[in-house]
Amino acid sequence: MSSGSIMERETAMLEIRNLHASVEGNEILKGIDLALQPGEVHAIMGPNGSGKSTLARVLAGQDAYEVTAGQVLFNGADLLEMEPEERAREGVFMAFQYPVEIPGVGNTYFLKAALNAVRKHRGLPEMDALEFLKMVRGKMKLVQMEESLLNRPVNEGFSGGEKKRNEIFHMAVLEPSLCILDETDSGLDIDALRVVADGVNALRSRDRSFLLITHYQRLLNYIVPDHIHVLVDGRIVRSGGKELALELEEKGYSWLEGLTPEQMATQPVGA
Amino acid sequence: MQTPTNTIEDFATQDYKFGFVTDVEQDTFPPGLSEDTVRQLSAKKREPEWMLEWRLKAYRHWLTMEEPTWANVHYTPIDYQSISYYAGPKAKGSGPKSLDEVDPEILKTYEKLGIPLHERAILAGVAVDAVFDSVSVATTFKEKLAEVGIIFCSFSEAVRNHPELVQEYLGSVVPYTDNFFATLNSAVFSDGSFVYVPKGVRCPMELSTYFRINAKNSGQFERTLIIADEGAYVSYLEGCTAPMRDENQLHAAVVELVARKDATIKYSTVQNWYPGDENGKGGIYNFVTKRGKCDGANAKISWTQVETGSAITWKYPSVILKGDHSVGEFYSVALTKGYQQADTGTKMIHIGKHTKSTIVSKGISAGHGQNTYRGSVRILKGADGARNFSQCDSMLIGDQCGAHTFPYIDVQNPTARMEHEATTSKIGEDQIFYCNQRGIATEDAVSMIVNGFCKEVFRELPMEFAVEAQKLLAVNLEGSVG
Numbered sequence: 128m129s130s131g132s133i134m135e136r137e138t139a140m141l142e143i144r145n146l147h148a149s150v151e152g153n154e155i156l157k158g159i160d161l162a163l164q165p166g167e168v169h170a171i172m173g174p175n176g177s178g179k180s181t182l183a184r185v186l187a188g189q190d191a192y193e194v195t196a197g198q199v200l201f202n203g204a205d206l207l208e209m210e211p212e213e214r215a216r217e218g219v220f221m222a223f224q225y226p227v228e229i230p231g232v233g234n235t236y237f238l239k240a241a242l243n244a245v246r247k248h249r250g251l252p253e254m255d256a257l258e259f260l261k262m263v264r265g266k267m268k269l270v271q272m273e274e275s276l277l278n279r280p281v282n283e284g285f286s287g288g289e290k291k292r293n294e295i296f297h298m299a300v301l302e303p304s305l306c307i308l309d310e311t312d313s314g315l316d317i318d319a320l321r322v323v324a325d326g327v328n329a330l331r332s333r334d335r336s337f338l339l340i341t342h343y344q345r346l347l348n349y350i351v352p353d354h355i356h357v358l359v360d361g362r363i364v365r366s367g368g369k370e371l372a373l374e375l376e377e378k379g380y381s382w383l384e385g386l387t388p389e390q391m392a393t394q395p396v397g398a
Numbered sequence: 399m400q401t402p403t404n405t406i407e408d409f410a411t412q413d414y415k416f417g418f419v420t421d422v423e424q425d426t427f428p429p430g431l432s433e434d435t436v437r438q439l440s441a442k443k444r445e446p447e448w449m450l451e452w453r454l455k456a457y458r459h460w461l462t463m464e465e466p467t468w469a470n471v472h473y474t475p476i477d478y479q480s481i482s483y484y485a486g487p488k489a490k491g492s493g494p495k496s497l498d499e500v501d502p503e504i505l506k507t508y509e510k511l512g513i514p515l516h517e518r519a520i521l522a523g524v525a526v527d528a529v530f531d532s533v534s535v536a537t538t539f540k541e542k543l544a545e546v547g548i549i550f551c552s553f554s555e556a557v558r559n560h561p562e563l564v565q566e567y568l569g570s571v572v573p574y575t576d577n578f579f580a581t582l583n584s585a586v587f588s589d590g591s592f593v594y595v596p597k598g599v600r601c602p603m604e605l606s607t608y609f610r611i612n613a614k615n616s617g618q619f620e621r622t623l624i625i626a627d628e629g630a631y632v633s634y635l636e637g638c639t640a641p642m643r644d645e646n647q648l649h650a651a652v653v654e655l656v657a658r659k660d661a662t663i664k665y666s667t668v669q670n671w672y673p674g675d676e677n678g679k680g681g682i683y684n685f686v687t688k689r690g691k692c693d694g695a696n697a698k699i700s701w702t703q704v705e706t707g708s709a710i711t712w713k714y715p716s717v718i719l720k721g722d723h724s725v726g727e728f729y730s731v732a733l734t735k736g737y738q739q740a741d742t743g744t745k746m747i748h749i750g751k752h753t754k755s756t757i758v759s760k761g762i763s764a765g766h767g768q769n770t771y772r773g774s775v776r777i778l779k780g781a782d783g784a785r786n787f788s789q790c791d792s793m794l795i796g797d798q799c800g801a802h803t804f805p806y807i808d809v810q811n812p813t814a815r816m817e818h819e820a821t822t823s824k825i826g827e828d829q830i831f832y833c834n835q836r837g838i839a840t841e842d843a844v845s846m847i848v849n850g851f852c853k854e855v856f857r858e859l860p861m862e863f864a865v866e867a868q869k870l871l872a873v874n875l876e877g878s879v880g
Contacts, residue, residue, distance in 0.1 A: 187835050188834070188835075189831055190827075190831075210834070211831060211834035211835055212833075212834040212835075212837055212838060212839050212840070214835075215834065215835050215836055215837035216837045220835075221835055223832065223835075226832070227826065227828050227829050227831075227832040228829075229829055229832070229833075229846070229847060229850055230850055230851065231849070231850025231851055231852070231853035231854075232846055232847065232849070232850035237833075237836070237838075237846070238836075240838055240842065240846065241833075241836035241837045241838055242837075244836075244837040244838050244839065244842075245837040248837070280850065297836065301836065301837070
């Protein structure tokens with residue numbers, strides 16, 4: 128191993144090495160390698176069934192997925208060894224593709240419990256209701272959340288757009304260091320997409336990284352990534368800069384789908 | 399990695415925190431039930447002749463009855479001859495006259511349970527009657543309540559000091575012939591609470607009874623009678639615990655409520671009798687008859703119950719809506735885990751015109767728990783414009799428990815309006831994962847989801863009781879993350 132790769136490992140926020148994962152015995156991820164530096168925005172694109180969302184969920188720790196090989200380091204620590212809630216407290220956040228409804232549990236109440244769990248883990252004192260509300264009001268503006276969504280039960284009766292906005296709102300409150308957005312753009316009209324993207328852009332910072340999972344190039348017009356990776360059949364077949372999205376938009380995924388592993392190896396790989 | 403499924407399976411194994419035994423000198427009858435037992439009991443309590451006669455009528459009637467088998471619960475038959483029908487802390491002289499005379503061991507017990515019997519009760523603003531096994535040991539705030547004409551005392555005292563009221567109302571809602579367990583109670587009831595709120599008086603504080611079974615092999619048969627006279631208001635709370643014992647113990651109580659014209663009674667229960675161990679050994683058999691009568695126009699009776707304990711619960715707090723425009727409500731949370739079984743619900747009997755009833759039942763089953771909602775709504779011929787709304791929601795945690803719903807509806811008046819909603823949901827792994835992903839531990843997530851599910855019921859409880867109920871649910875859902 129060259130000294131360069133050791134350097135890279137030391138500074139990477141997230142490093143995925145040869146990650147294989149299956150669900151119910153079917154291998155979905157077939158060897159993923161990926162490194163995110165602090166402050167970078169990476170987009171994972173790919174056709175339906177390519178394993179994009181599986182990657183997001185494996186990183187978040189959903190137990191339906193079994194990791195069969197490989198390693199994931201988050202700030203140098205073994206992410207796969209951690210329980211989902213530990214990952215969250217360490218700073219991994221996933222905006223769900225389908226945010227879950229929790230009837231009878233107020234959105235603010237839920238978020239306060241979450242924030243205090245995170246703060247406790249970081250050795251910070253619990254935030255009292257007053258402080259919390261003050262902070263929350265500031266964050267609401269970020270995603271143009273209506274006040275009424277604060278006191279309604281978590282995601283219950285929310286429209287599709289409201290649910291996605293609520294995810295970004297949670298993200299803003301919890302201030303994670305790694306944000307995984309699992310198809311956050313799906314089902315959003317152009318106005319809602321813009322609101323969500325504005326929220327994400329406002330949260331971009333030097334020490335916060337993003338992994339955007341998306342099927343469409345559309346989202347990337349609003350959230351401009353540093354790197355794009357194309358996932359086909361559980362493998363990254365192409366990586367490049369933001370211009371790769373446009374090329375994909377033009378040529379379609381079929382452009383990359385027909386390639387054999389040998390052919391892929393000969394493709395120029397960016398980043 | 400611990401999966402939510404594992405956690406859920408761990409449900410059955412958490413500790414019961416009220417399982418300690420208090421060491422007090424007991425005065426206990428030998429096991430067995432006969433006319434003599436009834437006479438002895440009555441003599442022990444220095445009861446007047448009419449009370450003994452009533453008990454004996456009940457006992458003789460009980461001998462002709464069969465134990466009911468229609469409930470969706472299974473248990474080894476109860477041997478009524480192996481139960482002791484009286485157990486009380488040995489009294490010095492004629493029983494405690496004030497808190498100072500109560501055995502300090504008993505006061506300690508209540509302190510451990512967090513029941514304020516002393517002056518700090520003032521802060522809590524709750525007047526407490528504490529029943530220890532068969533005997534009422536202390537009633538607080540009696541004088542203060544007497545100033546506004548409210549009688550709040552033990553049932554035994556009421557029999558001695560207010561015989562005219564007891565004779566008028568005892569058995570007027572639950573007659574001694576009512577059902578097997580209520581009839582048994584009528585024969586051998588030991589003690590309980592008595593409340594009378596006079597015309598137009600709004601009870602200035604929450605009244606509360608705390609029941610504690612301590613003695614071994616004893617049954618607890620308390621009887622509560624609450625009367626709210628015209629225009630009166632009272633809110634009453636009931637809590638219960640018992641030590642952990644390997645044998646099953648019988649608790650067969652009767653509660654009668656009478657709300658006269660324009661009166662309101664709010665009756666809240668947080669029941670946490672010992673549920674038995676993780677293998678289903680031991681625990682309380684809770685066979686209880688609770689019924690209220692809206693005996694006048696605009697009367698209102700509201701039952702709220704949070705049932706988390708007992709090996710078996712058989713309980714249907716009901717309302718007879720006799721007065722026109724009277725209102726009956728039933729809000730219930732029943733949690734069964736381990737091998738607990740609950741068959742609970744309500745009966746709303748609409749007799750008066752424009753009577754209205756609301757039923758909200760939330761059943762939660764975990765472990766091998768079996769939870770049955772059994773409700774009956776009857777609209778009689780004369781009940782023009784009667785309305786009922788029923789909502790029965792069941793939540794399943796894990797895949798070895800069960801939820802069952804038996805709603806009975808009998809409408810004899812065409813102007814009635816009935817609504818019935820029912821849902822069954824599983825606590826979703828996706829819900830738990832969502833909470834986990836926000837940093838919330840599985841145990842807290844389960845408790846949060848369950849509390850959210852029960853919210854409509856909890857908000858009916860008086861504030862401090864709602865907090866207690868939420869804590870109790872959390873404790874009962876605890877022990878999941880090792």
